[in-house]
Amino acid sequence: MTALERVASxxxxxxxxxxxxxxxxxxxxxxxxxxxxxxxxxxxGAPRAARILALPFAIALALAAACYALWRGRRVRSLAAxxxxxxxxxPRLRYALVTALDAxxxxxxxxxxxxxxxxxxxIRRALGHALLPPLLVLAVAAALLFALPAGxxxxxxxxxxxxxxxxxxxxxxxxxxxxxPLVAEVVPPAYTGGRRVTVDEPSSIxxxxxxxxxxxxxxxxxxxxxxxxxxxxxxxxxRDSADQWRLDIVVPALPAALELRDRSYARTVIVAPHPDSIxxxxxxxxxxxxVMRTPKGAFTLTATATDDYGLDASWFEYIVSSGEGETFTFxxxxxxxxxxxxxxxxxxTAALNLESLQxxxxxxxxxxxxxxxxxxxxxxxxxxxxxxxxxxxRASEYDSIAIEGAPPPGVDSSQxxxxxxxxxxxxxxxxxxxxxxxxxxxxxxxxxxxxxRLRQKIGTIVFARLGGAQQGEDAGSNDASGHRTPEQLLxxxxxxxxxxxGTTDFEGDETPVVAVNRPLLEAYNAMWxxxxxxxxxxxxxxxxxxxxxxxxxxxxRNAERLYLRGKAPVVIVDVSKVRLAGKRDDAKSxxxxxxxxxxxxxxxxxxxxxxxxxxxxxxxxxxxxxxxxLRVDALSSxxxxxxxxxxxxxxxRAGRDxxxxxxxxxxxxxxxxxxxxxxxxxxxx
Amino acid sequence: MGKRLVTRxxxxxxxxxxxxxxxDWDSAPLVPPNIIDTIARYTEIAVTPAxxxxxxxxxxxxRYPLVYLTGHLPVRFSDAERRQLREFLDRGGMLFVDDHNHxxxxxxxxxxxxxxxxxxxxxxMLPNTHPLYSAFFKFDEGPPTTSHELNGWGDNLVxxxxxxxxxxxxxxxxxxxxxxxxxxxxxxxxxxxQSVDNTKFAVNIVVYAxxx
Numbered sequence: 001m002t003a004l005e006r007v008a009s010x011x012x013x014x015x016x017x018x019x020x021x022x023x024x025x026x027x028x029x030x031x032x033x034x035x036x037x038x039x040x041x042x043x044x045g046a047p048r049a050a051r052i053l054a055l056p057f058a059i060a061l062a063l064a065a066a067c068y069a070l071w072r073g074r075r076v077r078s079l080a081a082x083x084x085x086x087x088x089x090x091p092r093l094r095y096a097l098v099t100a101l102d103a104x105x106x107x108x109x110x111x112x113x114x115x116x117x118x119x120x121x122x123i124r125r126a127l128g129h130a131l132l133p134p135l136l137v138l139a140v141a142a143a144l145l146f147a148l149p150a151g152x153x154x155x156x157x158x159x160x161x162x163x164x165x166x167x168x169x170x171x172x173x174x175x176x177x178x179x180x181p182l183v184a185e186v187v188p189p190a191y192t193g194g195r196r197v198t199v200d201e202p203s204s205i206x207x208x209x210x211x212x213x214x215x216x217x218x219x220x221x222x223x224x225x226x227x228x229x230x231x232x233x234x235x236x237x238x239r240d241s242a243d244q245w246r247l248d249i250v251v252p253a254l255p256a257a258l259e260l261r262d263r264s265y266a267r268t269v270i271v272a273p274h275p276d277s278i279x280x281x282x283x284x285x286x287x288x289x290x291v292m293r294t295p296k297g298a299f300t301l302t303a304t305a306t307d308d309y310g311l312d313a314s315w316f317e318y319i320v321s322s323g324e325g326e327t328f329t330f331x332x333x334x335x336x337x338x339x340x341x342x343x344x345x346x347x348x349t350a351a352l353n354l355e356s357l358q359x360x361x362x363x364x365x366x367x368x369x370x371x372x373x374x375x376x377x378x379x380x381x382x383x384x385x386x387x388x389x390x391x392x393x394r395a396s397e398y399d400s401i402a403i404e405g406a407p408p409p410g411v412d413s414s415q416x417x418x419x420x421x422x423x424x425x426x427x428x429x430x431x432x433x434x435x436x437x438x439x440x441x442x443x444x445x446x447x448x449x450x451x452x453r454l455r456q457k458i459g460t461i462v463f464a465r466l467g468g469a470q471q472g473e474d475a476g477s478n479d480a481s482g483h484r485t486p487e488q489l490l491x492x493x494x495x496x497x498x499x500x501x502g503t504t505d506f507e508g509d510e511t512p513v514v515a516v517n518r519p520l521l522e523a524y525n526a527m528w529x530x531x532x533x534x535x536x537x538x539x540x541x542x543x544x545x546x547x548x549x550x551x552x553x554x555x556x557r558n559a560e561r562l563y564l565r566g567k568a569p570v571v572i573v574d575v576s577k578v579r580l581a582g583k584r585d586d587a588k589s590x591x592x593x594x595x596x597x598x599x600x601x602x603x604x605x606x607x608x609x610x611x612x613x614x615x616x617x618x619x620x621x622x623x624x625x626x627x628x629x630l631r632v633d634a635l636s637s638x639x640x641x642x643x644x645x646x647x648x649x650x651x652x653r654a655g656r657d658x659x660x661x662x663x664x665x666x667x668x669x670x671x672x673x674x675x676x677x678x679x680x681x682x683x684x685x
Numbered sequence: 686m687g688k689r690l691v692t693r694x695x696x697x698x699x700x701x702x703x704x705x706x707x708x709d710w711d712s713a714p715l716v717p718p719n720i721i722d723t724i725a726r727y728t729e730i731a732v733t734p735a736x737x738x739x740x741x742x743x744x745x746x747x748r749y750p751l752v753y754l755t756g757h758l759p760v761r762f763s764d765a766e767r768r769q770l771r772e773f774l775d776r777g778g779m780l781f782v783d784d785h786n787h788x789x790x791x792x793x794x795x796x797x798x799x800x801x802x803x804x805x806x807x808x809x810m811l812p813n814t815h816p817l818y819s820a821f822f823k824f825d826e827g828p829p830t831t832s833h834e835l836n837g838w839g840d841n842l843v844x845x846x847x848x849x850x851x852x853x854x855x856x857x858x859x860x861x862x863x864x865x866x867x868x869x870x871x872x873x874x875x876x877x878x879q880s881v882d883n884t885k886f887a888v889n890i891v892v893y894a895x896x897x
Contacts, residue, residue, distance in 0.1 A: 419840070419841065420841075550790075554790050570735070571715065571718035571735070571872060571873065572718070572734050572735045573718050573721045573722045573725060573732075573734045573735070573873060574734065575721075575725040575732060575734050578722055578725040578726050578873075579725055579726070
């Protein structure tokens, strides 16, 4: 074996020693820390937050120690450093080892001298010096750690709620207060699927009504008594479990104070239950009550249901009431009952066959959705939706009056258009000299076609009136005009207007119908003349008959215009009111009023609060108990005060500053925030 | 004896509706209270809470600075009416005439303009820059349009101007074909349902009549 190979072998041995020493120091550091922390927890007790951090901190400490040890032994990586380390501890080498490592070629003389030197004992001693100290420290620390009670080690290795009981009490058993420490465990009913919750040192326990509540403490159950709302708890519920006592009760439906007594020691725990809400059911279709004229086909029903813990089933219910007077019959049924499968939300859809219900006019059908939760402890809770009513109307209910706005009468609209056509014709006539003949004819014919359209409209009005009048008023005559065609009517109208030879007036023995229609007939004929002139491109010639038509239409409008009006109301304007300058006899400015007097129960609560605060200086425990008792009462009657008392009690129990919480609770006990006093003016708006 | 001081207290403005022998002078009974409401709402003019009806032939006509005349049917003044109206206008009164037909071919327009012409003179187009349109509110585009114009009723025309008979640079007769009688003919309590108060122009007419 050459010198180089021997140095390499030494380096491997020393390297391994460095690694082992780092591991030993790391373990020793962690165990020393845990042992020390365990002693502290054993003697004074460490909070759970600190215990949760203990193990990660020990691991970090171990890593740091390992890193430091490795850093200290970093030179073992170099052969030259190992050779120098050997030269330092084996003087016989006289730097031959370093020289041999530095020489480019191996010298037989040097190799021989080096081979003659044995350094194994040196390395063995070095290993012993390196490993023995951390090994001893680790052994001592481990011995200390394992000498601690098993509960202390469990509190450090796996801290959790309720491990307060794992820490052995310091006082002798005869003098020990078995009510401290106290651990509460709430096991919710199985149907909720909820997890059990453990609380250390509880002052108030919020739990679902019907939950299983277990209270545990150190020591035997012998001599411990419990009372729930001043009613003694059966002794059988208090029993020993290993080296602990435990009390098993069911969370009641109403808030209660659980008083525990151990000789002269007493402790009050508030049990604040919250109920399992019934399902909330919303019927989404039909959305409103309705009237159904023909009860046929399928009637769609949809609903949604929600529950705080889980639904069991949901369905629709209907009731049909039939009959009238004093005789009514009812029939009811269930539609589509489905299992909700413990879901918290469910949608329900069904179709109700109306024909199968044989609904008759006058029947009323009531529909609602129902859902049931899985509460098998205090329930089940059944929630129902709003009820919708579907009515089948009787035949006699169909009488109604429909009033719709009528369009403007045809005469008015045609008159408007005639005015526009006159304006167009006048413009065309004015531009006629500047336009080509073909353009004039084209534009004139376009106006003429509009004029013809208007004429037909007038004709429709006139003929409808003539026909209607004859049918309505002359039905008994021998005149066959009711069977005339429009052309025949036109001819008759033409003859009538020609025969009048001039402007028609309404005098004489004409019937009102003829009097009304005669101007329109005149307009109709004038529009014929105008159309003919417009068709041949003579707007100038068309204008006189167009104006005559407009004038005739205007006469017809005036003849028909009626001004019907009821008696107008006499309106007296309240000028002061309009100007917002009026005055009200009952108006007054805002005034500051004293706080409303507390009712008797609130007053009693405020007094009890004050008494408890007075006790706080002389007997804090009694003050806390008084506040606890006050909170029990307030849970049902004054939940806001109960909520404000909770942090105050917790702070007092933990020895923290409870001033802010107590001030807030005092303010609420004294009546809370002042309500704003509305003035008469404010209330008026 | 020293000179006796005569103090005049401000008189209260009373809205008067003209009653004439012919036609339907009372066709817009809700216009007076609506204008009174508007005057109270926007001005501090002391206003009588209810309007009065005054005969054109009555000497009481002289007690009112502004008289409102409207109707649908033909207007024919009697000699007494014509005489009293002429005196009213000569003494500084102002007559506001509105065609309730909104129809330049209607009988009211034709007969009323004839009577006005015969009584005091022919109404002439009033420029839209006249002080009437800035007497209180600003109407830069002249008289506000009415829904009856825009809806195409009556003569289907949107009248851009009012007409007036002037007396020494003041309006003696203000003539409107815009049918404000229909536009303003609703109960004043219903004004709160309108997004824009359409009676503001009435304030200008009243203020002009009281100040011009």
